[in-house]
Amino acid sequence: xxxxxxxxxxxxxxxxxxxxxxxxxxxxxxxxxxxxxxxxxxxxxxxxxxxxxxxxxxxxxxxxxxxxxxxxxxxxxxxxxxxxxxxxxxxxxxxxxxxxxxxxxxx
Amino acid sequence: xxxxxxxxxxxxxxxxxxxxxxxxxxxxxxxxxxxxxxxxxxxxxxxxxxxxxxxxxxxxxxxxxxxxxxxxxxxxxxxxxxxxxxxxxxxxxxxxxxxxxxxxxxxxxxxxxxxxx
Numbered sequence: 001x002x003x004x005x006x007x008x009x010x011x012x013x014x015x016x017x018x019x020x021x022x023x024x025x026x027x028x029x030x031x032x033x034x035x036x037x038x039x040x041x042x043x044x045x046x047x048x049x050x051x052x053x054x055x056x057x058x059x060x061x062x063x064x065x066x067x068x069x070x071x072x073x074x075x076x077x078x079x080x081x082x083x084x085x086x087x088x089x090x091x092x093x094x095x096x097x098x099x100x101x102x103x104x105x106x107x
Numbered sequence: 108x109x110x111x112x113x114x115x116x117x118x119x120x121x122x123x124x125x126x127x128x129x130x131x132x133x134x135x136x137x138x139x140x141x142x143x144x145x146x147x148x149x150x151x152x153x154x155x156x157x158x159x160x161x162x163x164x165x166x167x168x169x170x171x172x173x174x175x176x177x178x179x180x181x182x183x184x185x186x187x188x189x190x191x192x193x194x195x196x197x198x199x200x201x202x203x204x205x206x207x208x209x210x211x212x213x214x215x216x217x218x219x220x221x222x223x224x
Binding site: 033035041042043044045048088090092095096097098099100102 | 141143148150151152153156200211212213214215216217218
């Protein structure tokens with residue numbers, strides 16, 4: 001079955017530093033979605049990428065979809081305490097969440 | 108936007124009892140809803156796909172007789188954890204598909220935290 005791995009599993013950064021999480025699928029994806037889950041909360045939709053090589057930005061967040069549509073990344077510039085949470089990628093075909101990257105911020 | 112609600116938001120029950128969790132799509136119709144389970148510090152795992160008017164499809168390793176799913180209308184799916192045991196304690200989340208822009212997007216409910224004593 002489809003496997004979606006994310007690295008790193010955990011990331012601790014100083015406030016103001018950048019953060020990147022990488023998502024790799026064992027199979028090609030027609031699209032990929034990213035979600036953020038705050039501690040104690042539920043996953044909240046961030047964005048969907050559809051095209052090969054697509055890059056989308058949301059303020060300090062930059063999302064990329066790989067050329068082969070098997071990997072994706074989320075980059076946060078100048079992290080803030082509000083960025084704390086676990087970031088999941090999600091492959092819609094097999095309804096498979098990535099393993100997640102938990103981001104903690106050191107004020 | 109598409110809103111999905113869940114009820115209850117948390118429940119504590121005794122071992123051996125059954126617990127029903129409701130998932131509703133508030134402003135759209137969902138012929139398909141999905142049920143996930145998340146254990147602490149782990150990712151969300153798909154348990155089953157709920158289809159309106161037909162039987163649910165369960166993922167490998169999920170007991171259909173233990174996790175009863177009913178999707179009686181286009182806006183409501185229910186998950187009943189029968190004869191709950193402490194190992195069933197988890198965060199249960201439902202989602203429904205909505206078409207946004209170029210493709211489907213999953214909209215998640217706020218989740219139900221189940222604690223079985």
